[in-house]
Amino acid sequence: MLLTIEINEQQVSAKRGETILTVLNRIGVKVPTLCYLSSLSPTGACRMCVVEVEGLPHLVPACSHQVEEWMQIHTHSPRVLKARKNIVELLLANHPDDCLYCDRNGTCELQGLSEELQIRERKYISRQKPVQIDKACPSIQRDPAKCVLCGRCSRVCKEIIGVAAIDSVGRGSNTRIGTSYNRGLNFNACVKCGQCIIACPTGALTERKSLPQVIEALGDPGLYPVVQFSPTVPAAIAEEFGLKSNKDILNLLRYALKRIGFRQSFDISLASDINLTEEAAIFLERLQGNKNLPMFTSCCPAWVRYIDIFHPQFSPKLSPVKSPQQIMGTLIKKYITSSAGIKPEKVFVVSVMPCTAKKAEAEYDSEGIRPVDAVITVRELVRLIGLLGIDFDKLEPEPNDTAFNMSSSSGRLFGISGGHLEGLMRSINFLSTGQDLNPGKINELRGLKPRKEAKIRINKIPLNVIAVSGLANAIELMDEIENGRDNIHIVEVMACVNGCINGGGMKIGSDEKNLKARMKALYDADEEEMVKVAHKNPVLTELYEKFLSKPNSPGNQEILWKGNSKSQEL
Amino acid sequence: MDQIFEKYSLKKPENLIPILQEIQEKKGYLTDEIIEKVSVHLGIPTNRIYGVATFYDQFRFRRKGQYHIQVCRGTSCYLCSSSSYLKEIEKLLKVQAGSVTKDKKFSLETVNCMGGCSQSPVIRINSTYYHHLSVADLSRIIRTLREKSE
Numbered sequence: 001m002l003l004t005i006e007i008n009e010q011q012v013s014a015k016r017g018e019t020i021l022t023v024l025n026r027i028g029v030k031v032p033t034l035c036y037l038s039s040l041s042p043t044g045a046c047r048m049c050v051v052e053v054e055g056l057p058h059l060v061p062a063c064s065h066q067v068e069e070w071m072q073i074h075t076h077s078p079r080v081l082k083a084r085k086n087i088v089e090l091l092l093a094n095h096p097d098d099c100l101y102c103d104r105n106g107t108c109e110l111q112g113l114s115e116e117l118q119i120r121e122r123k124y125i126s127r128q129k130p131v132q133i134d135k136a137c138p139s140i141q142r143d144p145a146k147c148v149l150c151g152r153c154s155r156v157c158k159e160i161i162g163v164a165a166i167d168s169v170g171r172g173s174n175t176r177i178g179t180s181y182n183r184g185l186n187f188n189a190c191v192k193c194g195q196c197i198i199a200c201p202t203g204a205l206t207e208r209k210s211l212p213q214v215i216e217a218l219g220d221p222g223l224y225p226v227v228q229f230s231p232t233v234p235a236a237i238a239e240e241f242g243l244k245s246n247k248d249i250l251n252l253l254r255y256a257l258k259r260i261g262f263r264q265s266f267d268i269s270l271a272s273d274i275n276l277t278e279e280a281a282i283f284l285e286r287l288q289g290n291k292n293l294p295m296f297t298s299c300c301p302a303w304v305r306y307i308d309i310f311h312p313q314f315s316p317k318l319s320p321v322k323s324p325q326q327i328m329g330t331l332i333k334k335y336i337t338s339s340a341g342i343k344p345e346k347v348f349v350v351s352v353m354p355c356t357a358k359k360a361e362a363e364y365d366s367e368g369i370r371p372v373d374a375v376i377t378v379r380e381l382v383r384l385i386g387l388l389g390i391d392f393d394k395l396e397p398e399p400n401d402t403a404f405n406m407s408s409s410s411g412r413l414f415g416i417s418g419g420h421l422e423g424l425m426r427s428i429n430f431l432s433t434g435q436d437l438n439p440g441k442i443n444e445l446r447g448l449k450p451r452k453e454a455k456i457r458i459n460k461i462p463l464n465v466i467a468v469s470g471l472a473n474a475i476e477l478m479d480e481i482e483n484g485r486d487n488i489h490i491v492e493v494m495a496c497v498n499g500c501i502n503g504g505g506m507k508i509g510s511d512e513k514n515l516k517a518r519m520k521a522l523y524d525a526d527e528e529e530m531v532k533v534a535h536k537n538p539v540l541t542e543l544y545e546k547f548l549s550k551p552n553s554p555g556n557q558e559i560l561w562k563g564n565s566k567s568q569e570l
Numbered sequence: 571m572d573q574i575f576e577k578y579s580l581k582k583p584e585n586l587i588p589i590l591q592e593i594q595e596k597k598g599y600l601t602d603e604i605i606e607k608v609s610v611h612l613g614i615p616t617n618r619i620y621g622v623a624t625f626y627d628q629f630r631f632r633r634k635g636q637y638h639i640q641v642c643r644g645t646s647c648y649l650c651s652s653s654s655y656l657k658e659i660e661k662l663l664k665v666q667a668g669s670v671t672k673d674k675k676f677s678l679e680t681v682n683c684m685g686g687c688s689q690s691p692v693i694r695i696n697s698t699y700y701h702h703l704s705v706a707d708l709s710r711i712i713r714t715l716r717e718k719s720e
Contacts, residue, residue: 164615171625180616181602188617 005071020062020073021049031075032084032113034201035150036063039497040159046091046150048113050083051075059083085117091148093124095202102146102203107508109201110148131176137185138208138363139192139356142166144176147204153177153196160497162472163306165190177204189309191302191471193495194356194377194504207356207505210374211384217348217373218261224342227262228328228372229253229352231269232415232500235521236354236378239514240507241385241392245521251397256390258398262350266336266404269411271328272423273534274543275299276410278321278560280427280535281552283490287461292317294466294481294488297420298562299323301361302495306471311478320561322365324414325351325358327560329371334559335547336404344369351375354415354503357495365562377505406539409529415522417469417499418445418452421492425456425465426533432459440532446523448498448515451477465490470497571596571604575611586612586622590629599630627681635670635677637715639663640694644683652691656680658705662712675719676712 001016007029014023019042024031035046042064050059054072059080074080091110099105134142151168154177158164165188169178179188197205217225234249237256243249250267257265279297286292298304298319307314322330329351333344349372351358362372376384385392410423422442429437437458444454445467452467464487468474474493481488496502501518502510531537549555574592578585586608593604600623609616623629641647641656656678660666663676670677686692689701693708700711 158615158618164617167615167617167621169621169624171627178617178620180605180620189615 003067003069005067005069005073007073008075014067016067018067020051020060020065020067020071023067024051024062024075029075031062032116033063034109034113034148035152037152037155037199040152040155043151043155046148047087048084050080052077052080081117085119088113088117088119089123092119092122094126094128095148096128096145097122103206104200104203104508108203134179134184135208136187137190137192137360139359140185140190140194140197141206141208142177142185143204143206144178145204146202147177148202149175149177150201151177152199152201153205156195156199160470160472161191161193161195161302161495162475163189163191166196191305191309191495192357192360193302193471195496197356197504198506198508198510207377207379208359209380210350210359210376211380213374214350214376214384215387217350220348222346223348224337224346225262225348225350226264226266226332226337227257227260227350227352228266228268228271228325228332229257230325230354230415230500231267231272231412231522231525232354232503232506232518233352233378233381235501235518236506237381237385238521239517240378240382243392245517245524248397249521251399252392252395254400255395255398256385256392259390259395260384260388264336264402266328266332266402267407267412268324268328268351269407269414270404270537270539271324271331272299272411272414272420273408273537273540274327274331274548274560275321275324275414276420276423276427276534277540277544277551278556279319279424280431282319282321283424283428284432285552287489294491295319297424297490297492299414299420300357300494301355302357303471303474303493305357305360306474306495314478314481320557322560322562323358323361324411325353325361325375326365326371329362330559331404331543331547333369333371335543336402348373352378352381354378354500354505355496356504358505378503379505379507382507403539403542406531406537408531408534408537409526410532410534411537412522412525412529415500416519417450417494417497418442418447418467418492419499419522421445421454421465421467421490423534424490424492425454425458425463427535428463429458430533430535436533441526448512448519450497463489465492467492467494469494469499471495473497571607581611581613583612583614586614586619587626590619590623594629598634599632601631627679630668630679632668632670632677633674636675636719637677637695639676639678640681640684641667641678642682642684642686642690642692642694643680644687644690646687647683647691650690652693655691655693655703655705655708658708659712662709675716 002013004011004013012027031049034048035043044061044064047061049062051062052074053060131144154167157166166177169176179185217223234253237253238249254265283295286295296318329349332349333347337347351372353375359375362375410426413419413423422445426437442454445452450470450473454465456463466488468477502515578589589608594600605616605619609619642652663671665671665678667678667680684692693700
């Protein structure tokens with residue numbers, strides 16, 4: 001039902017039940033927000049978006065107040081502006097003045113608000129209680145001193161990830177965003193997905209930096225630094241440096257990486273192809289024995305950690321194959337560089353990932369010679385490129401110099417929710433019939449939807465497959481399976497909504513346009529690529545002849561399966 | 571604890587506070603293990619339970635002393651300078667609010683309101699309420715209790 005309200009003396013129609021903020025956004029009136037995120041339930045905690053409604057004694061928060069027929073709203077009246085300014089001044093009262101040294105200098109929302117409301121002096125001074133920085137976790141660092149208690153991180157963690165690893169602790173002026181028993185992120189259920197970092201408006205939550213370690217390794221003449229990157233990285237870098245999509249972004253990125261000082265660069269998609277080849281064989285074996293179905297994919301380390309902590313009864317259903325990052329690291333150290341005569345101890349493998357959980361994954365899988373020595377996020381790579389003064393406009397594309405960069409487009413699709421499953425269906429079909437899946441493009445598994453289901457007939461057997469993204473949605477599916485739903489064959493789970501293209505290591509403040517561009521880059525690569533099935537990747541044939549044995553054979557299990565240190569709890 | 575879980579057998583979040591209250595009544599205080607068990611029983615993440623338990627002054631994570639001293643910090647008592655009483659007791663017992671003396675004889679905590687606003691400031695030791703005390707009274711009371719326990 002439509003009703004008419006008045007905003008800044010302008011008649012506007014609105015739907016019943018809409019919040020004032022929704023209407024303001026629609027008609028293009030900008031009010032500052034802090035605790036509000038469109039994907040989360042509004043709390044009205046920060047009062048940043050207050051507006052004046054005639055007839056009401058107090059200002060109301062636009063994000064959580066619903067419109068009503070009689071409303072006459074003023075969004076930027078002197079009273080409102082004064083209130084907003086006062087709120088920011090109060091927030092700044094116990095916020096450390098160390099913007100110059102802060103990780104979020106330039107991307108901080110509090111900084112932005114302070115500028116927008118033209119705060120030029122410290123009006124209130126409060127006693128700052130000393131707080132401890134929580135940096136035991138290999139992925140995420142928490143500095144409660146910079147927290148403004150907007151609660152975005154804890155709401156993301158609860159509503160979208162479904163884990164609630166961080167939440168408000170204490171009361172009143174002693175309220176903190178904290179972890180159970182104040183033990184820190186590394187000792188609770190945190191799955192390290194890093195979505196809280198993306199949600200945080202200030203520098204209270206940041207990734208644990210691996211850059212110093214990488215820079216040191218780059219300068220060490222005794223080491224042979226190589227880099228591997230996720231298939232989502234080229235599009236993310238293009239977006240960050242404003243590269244047009246008609247440029248050869250992949251090879252520009254390769255050149256930039258070479259300029260940084262990496263001797264070789266590898267696209268992790270090759271390892272994704274190996275992952276698909278193994279998983280296809282494992283799945284067919286499980287299907288034949290009707291055992292451990294549905295099979296859960298295991299390429300997302302946050303999801304694997306979730307299963308280990310919350311549903312250990314499901315862990316036999318997880319695919320036992322290592323994630324592409326770990327496979328690629330193993331491949332580089334044990335085969336690619338060692339066949340060139342370089343000792344594995346000398347090789348320093350850096351991965352560039354859109355993910356913070358990968359940092360923890362690399363840290364925990366470190367028995368013997370660890371496959372991956374350091375993981376940097378896309379944000380860290382952007383900083384490294386800036387630090388080393390690399391100008392993308394002047395770069396020439398670097399042609400691919402190694403055979404180990406061949407991958408099928410299935411391998412690249414790992415970057416988006418549904419992509420791994422699509423590739424897996426192609427591989428299973430090829431393995432069981434020797435033919436390409438027709439049509440190879442599975443539309444049901446594409447697009448930005450949290451849950452995608454498809455029914456695909458392979459070798460006359462109808463298979464039900466589901467791709468879910470956002471752990472909270474996966475938890476719903478887990479409940480369905482626990483309650484007896486048994487018609488599913490494969491489940492692909494990505495902890496972050498829409499998969500790695502929206503990972504916790506991506507640019508802060510990415511919007512839907514960015515997501516769509518990253519998604520399009522992956523789907524376009526699939527259109528253009530000739531080799532669409534992992535099994536047809538020519539490099540794979542060579543690898544399986546010289547380095548690996550038959551898919552799903554004991555020899556491969558040793559190299560490619562997850563070790564005994566399953567839960568990897570510190 | 572199993573009896574308490576049986577009594578509140580439904581997985582409802584509103585059962586959280588009664589469960590915590592009853593467990594604390596029995597055990598005297600809450601521990602990490604208790605929170606974990608309640609979390610499994612109700613299907614609520616430990617962190618949220620910890621958040622609730624730290625929000626309310628009634629829940630404590632430390633054992634009570636033989637004499638449990640509660641100093642009211644409600645508005646009325648606060649205005650009647652209950653905080654100077656708190657400081658005085660902290661000085662006498664050599665412990666901070668929220669902790670127990672080394673000899674386990676006294677524990678000290680602050681509470682929000684005990685409902686005796688007209689008698690502010692109010693202090694409660696075990697089940698006895700004291701009001702309108704002077705600083706000298708305080709040290710006398712604590713001395714007597716200490717002697718009594720020896």
